Amino acid sequence: MTEQRDPGFFQTIYSARALRRFKPDPIPEDVLFQVMDAAIRAPSGQNAQDWRFLLIRDAHVKAKLQEWALEGWERYRSRFGDDAAIDALPRSQRLSLRSVEHLAHHLAQVPVMVLVLGLAGRHSTPGGSAFPAVQNLLLAARAQGLGGSIFNLPLGHREELYELLGIPENNQAYCLLPLGYPTDRHGPLKRKPVAEVVFDDGWGKRWAFAEQQPREGWQERWLGAD
Numbered sequence: 001m002t003e004q005r006d007p008g009f010f011q012t013i014y015s016a017r018a019l020r021r022f023k024p025d026p027i028p029e030d031v032l033f034q035v036m037d038a039a040i041r042a043p044s045g046q047n048a049q050d051w052r053f054l055l056i057r058d059a060h061v062k063a064k065l066q067e068w069a070l071e072g073w074e075r076y077r078s079r080f081g082d083d084a085a086i087d088a089l090p091r092s093q094r095l096s097l098r099s100v101e102h103l104a105h106h107l108a109q110v111p112v113m114v115l116v117l118g119l120a121g122r123h124s125t126p127g128g129s130a131f132p133a134v135q136n137l138l139l140a141a142r143a144q145g146l147g148g149s150i151f152n153l154p155l156g157h158r159e160e161l162y163e164l165l166g167i168p169e170n171n172q173a174y175c176l177l178p179l180g181y182p183t184d185r186h187g188p189l190k191r192k193p194v195a196e197v198v199f200d201d202g203w204g205k206r207w208a209f210a211e212q213q214p215r216e217g218w219q220e221r222w223l224g225a226d
């Protein structure tokens with residue numbers, strides 16, 4: 001068995017940021033199994049578990065996904081303008097976009113991608129029965145020292161994708177998760193403060209306790225000097 005120290009629940013949550021640059025190292029089968037075995041512990045409506053997870057490791061399929069990701073990236077980047085316009089964006093947005101660009105250009109070298117699917121029309125809140133498993137998967141990946149993120153840029157070619165992977169028409173592809181050992185560091189996460197997004201007994205009513213906490217929340221408590 002591959003040894004990996006479990007960082008613990010809160011450290012895992014507070015440091016599981018979107019990572020999009022990977023070493024070429026393969027993911028051992030037991031590590032991947034642990035990730036998938038944690039993913040399927042998630043809840044789903046009526047415990048239907050109609051989710052399906054397609055592991056993508058075949059070089060030809062990965063190359064096709066990279067080709068589509070680059071198309072998706074070109075469309076997406078046109079929202080921001082040319083390279084100079086991207087360079088002028090605030091630091092965190094610029095770094096995030098550059099990492100998306102990097103992944104689009106290197107997708108075929110990512111060791112494993114997981115395509116997350118579910119039965120179309122099965123649930124009243126589409127995605128509600130797939131994304132809890134996605135988050136379990138990403139947290140389990142983080143706990144195992146892997147990095148990943150949702151990365152849907154390659155999913156623009158539905159028909160070809162379904163044909164290529166033999167996916168039945170009654171399935172909906174929810175997202176693609178490239179996974180690998182990251183070259184960037186895990187966490188911390190930049191989020192709006194609890195006090196801004198949690199209301200107390202009525203829309204817009206501030207929660208007094210949260211107002212007294214640091215704006216960056218309790219990240220220090222879990223990440224320390226990491």
Ligand SMILES: Cc1cc2nc3c(=O)[nH]c(=O)nc-3n(C[C@H](O)[C@H](O)[C@H](O)COP(=O)(O)O)c2cc1C
Nearest residue numbers: 016017018019020096100149150151152153189190
């Ligand atoms: C529904 C959903 C769709 C997303 N789609 C993409 C995507 O297509 N490409 C991408 O690079 N990241 C995608 N992401 C990742 C988000 O951009 C990322 O989680 C968010 O910016 C927070 O990043 P951080 O955890 O590194 O702070 C998606 C996330 C969610 C929840």
